[in-house]
Amino acid sequence: MKNSDAGQIGQAPKRTKRAYxxxxxxxxMFMGAIEATIVSTAMPAIVGDLGGFSLYSWVFSxxxxxxxxxxxxxxxxxxxxxxxxxxIFGIIVFMAGSILCGFSDSMEQLIIFRLIQGFGAGAVLPIATTxxxxxxxxxxxxxxxxxxSSVWGISAISGPAIGGILVEYVSWHYVFWxxxxxxxxSIAGLWIFLHEDVKKEKHKIDFPGAVLLTISISTLMFILVEGGVHIPWNSPLALGLMAAAVVFFALFVFQERKAPEPMMPFGIWKERSIFIANIVSLTTGVMLIGISSFLPAFVQGxxxxxxxxxxxxLTTMSIGWPIAAxxxxxxxLKIGYYKTSLIGGISLIIGSVFFVTMGADSGPVWAAAGSFFVGAGMGLTSTSFIVSIQSTVEWKQRGIATAANMFMRNLGSTLxxxxxxxxxxxSIKQYLENKDNAKAEIDVVNMLLNEEKRSALSAPLRETLQSGLTFSLHWVYSGVLFFAVLSLALILFLPRKT
Structure with a gap:
């Protein structure tokens, strides 16, 4: 068996069967990947059933x-x-959360159970890659x-198809099961075939750092979702929440600098290639969630x-990703990390342009083309970053270095x-407030995502709601394009020799 960094403490012994x-x-990885594609496809049906369009983004957040x-x-x-x-622990928690999500009978319950699901998911992709x-x-x-990366391609083909079939002919509850x-x-295979020789030492886990980071991100996320909707941006509450997010993040940085075994060792960020890779992962994470979360609502509504x-x-995004990866x-191996990442950055911009110029008459093929280019850009950049990072650090930091990169992408998606x-x-609220229609509240958009309810709408109200959704999503995709341009600009600062 060929193991990298052979002989280092903690390296898997020879009895580990690599193929299995x-x-x-x-x-x-497929479990997490198919969950993402199925849920995105099912969300319009879930909202159409449970209501609460204003809580739409909280299901993902x-x-x-x-x-x-x-x-x-x-x-x-x-x-x-x-x-x-x-x-193994992460997979078990993820499955428990998935089971509970399937039994949800309100948007509030679904959001709580998604928290549990996310608590387990945090272990799956980064450690699998490690x-x-x-x-x-x-x-x-x-x-x-x-x-x-082929995992994403298979899940891309099967996930939306299975999700669409379940939503149309069975029930959206089954997409979580x-x-x-x-x-x-997966648990059975890892339990039987993966064997590790980890040196037994007494460790001090950085719980304070975890708590401070959780509070900081949660506070920032809350004001970003509710700001301008239920909380005015210039209100004392909004300003107080923003200040609190900054203060708790500063405390997190302080804690990490003095912790004996920090959750985030900032020393690894001193490598310019790692620093740029992590920041670009943040910006591409914003793009990824902007497309996967809201594109089904545009296509259906x-x-x-x-x-x-x-x-x-959405399938074409996940097809473009593994092909590009x-x-x-x-x-x-031929042209290096820099040029490979550069090509990926250009592909991200091309895909974003498709979405910014998309209208009601563009058709699903136009949306699919944009998804494909963004997926290709993600495949090129993410593969370059992961291989580069894992080749830069040693075994004892490979787990946290890999996790840090995925944390930045997840943070980007969260924010x-x-x-x-x-x-x-x-945007929807602003658009509808300018229309002379008393029924035009944000949650009325729910009716666009249910075919029967949409058909029951009067033509003027349906046109108003669709115009409002188009207007609002145009601003969302303008934001996606901004982050694509920013990603390419950051990639230009990668070391040219890589």
Whole structure:
């Protein structure tokens, strides 16, 4: 067996069966990937059933918040106690949250259960990726990323299709239960075939850092979602919440600098390639959630297409991602990290332009094309960043270094869901307030996402709501384009030799 960094403390011994471990890791990743595509496809139906369009972005924000906060904790714990127990724990919590989500009968319940689901999800993707970094060499990692990325392609094809079928012919509740068998199989494979030799030491876990970061991100996310909708931006409450978010983040940084085993070791950020990779992951995370969360609402509510068609427009993103990631594995060895990432940044901008110029008459193929280019950009950049980071640090920091990069993408998605969701709600509110229609409240948009209720609307009201949703989503996608341009500008600062 070829293991990278052979001989280091904590390296998996030879009895680890790499092929079976890789299969188990791919199952775990597939579980998370298919959940994301299915839920995005089902959200319009969920909102149409449960109501509460103003809470739409909270379903994503709650999941992403816990994912973002816990990913660093899990990454650090995996460096201290090994990858195996941490990822298995995460999968179990994720499955428990999924089961509860399926039993939700209100948006408030769904949001609470998504918090539980996100608490487990924080361990799955980063530690699965770290395990691959442990058991494969640098040269093998570039190639194996293609296998890992194929998970997104398979989930992209099957997820929206299964989600659309379940929503149309069974019930949206089942979209949360589809991944339970996958989790069970993944746990079995990791338990049997992954063996680690972790040095037993007494460690001090940085709980204060975790608490401070959670409070900071939660506070910022809350004001981004509710600002301009239920809380005026210039109100004392809004200003107080923004100040509190800044203060708690400053306390988090202070805590990390003095903690003996910090949750976020800022020393690894001194490497310029890691610093730029993490910041770009933040900006691309905003883009990712802006498209995956709100595109189905546009396709179903404005274009008046079925959930299956809406799922197709997201499917192309997840098809472009693995194709580009596979190509990236080869490009990395030929032209290096810098040029590979640069091509990815250009692809992100092309995809964003499609969305900014999208209208009600553009059709789902136009939306699908934009998704494909953004997916290709994500595949090129994310593969470059992960392989580069794992090749830069040693084993004892590989878990937290990988988790830090994914934390930044998750943080971007968390803040993006809140920020772009806030833009969506405030734009709709502003648009409808200028219309002479007493029924035109934000939550009336729920009716656009249910075919029967949409058909029952009067033509003037339906046109008003669709125009309002189009107007609002245009601002959302303008934000996506801004972050795409920012991502490319940051990539230009990567070391040219990489």
């Amino acid at each position: 471990v890789l299969a188990s890791v791919m199952l775990a 709650a999941y992403l918040l816990m994912n973002a906060v816990t990913v660093l904790i899990y990454g650090k714990l995996s460096d201290l106690f090994g990858r195996k127990p941490i990822i 395990i691959v970094g442990d058991i494969y060499t640098k040269e093998e990692r570039a190639k194996i990323q293609g296998y890992l 589809i991944n339970i068998p996958l989790g069970v199989l 404005v274009m008046e297409r079925s959930p299956t068609v809406a799922g197709f427009t 596979t190509i990236a594995g080869r490009l990395l 993006g869901a809140a920020l772009l969701g806030g833009i969506l709600n405030s």
